[in-house]
Amino acid sequence: MHHTRRAALALATALWAWHGAHAADTGPAEQLARWSAEAGRPGQVEAGRAFFTRRHGGEWSCASCHGTPPTATGKHASTGKTIAPLAPAFNPKAFTDSAKVDKWFRRNCKDVLERECTAAEKADVLAYLNALKP
Numbered sequence: 001m002h003h004t005r006r007a008a009l010a011l012a013t014a015l016w017a018w019h020g021a022h023a024a025d026t027g028p029a030e031q032l033a034r035w036s037a038e039a040g041r042p043g044q045v046e047a048g049r050a051f052f053t054r055r056h057g058g059e060w061s062c063a064s065c066h067g068t069p070p071t072a073t074g075k076h077a078s079t080g081k082t083i084a085p086l087a088p089a090f091n092p093k094a095f096t097d098s099a100k101v102d103k104w105f106r107r108n109c110k111d112v113l114e115r116e117c118t119a120a121e122k123a124d125v126l127a128y129l130n131a132l133k134p
Contacts, residue, residue, distance in 0.1 A: 024096035038119035048128025
């Protein structure tokens with residue numbers, strides 16, 4: 001009996017840890033609100049579209065990998081790795097994990113801009129992405 005109880009406890013703990021590692025802690029609207037608040041102004045859809053599609057002095061734009069509009073599967077410009085659609089209406093997992101949002105904004109902004117994006121740039125891009133509908 002003691003062994004069964006220990007096994008059940010271990011299984012429950014593993015399931016809880018798995019759920020915690022895979023649970024969404026945010027959403028696209030919350031991310032937009034977060035960056036808009038930090039920028040001190042709401043994200044602007046047209047500014048986000050222009051930012052997303054324009055090159056910023058480097059080889060790539062956001063659209064180089066994510067497509068224009070970013071509503072279908074994309075492909076990394078140098079590795080060829082498949083990228084899920086970025087627009088939340090076309091990918092329910094987009095912008096649902098704060099740690100991943102921060103990681104990918106940091107990494108992708110450095111690729112595109114050779115610096116981190118400002119809060120206003122992030123708010124604008126999220127406003128654009130959230131505005132894309134099927």
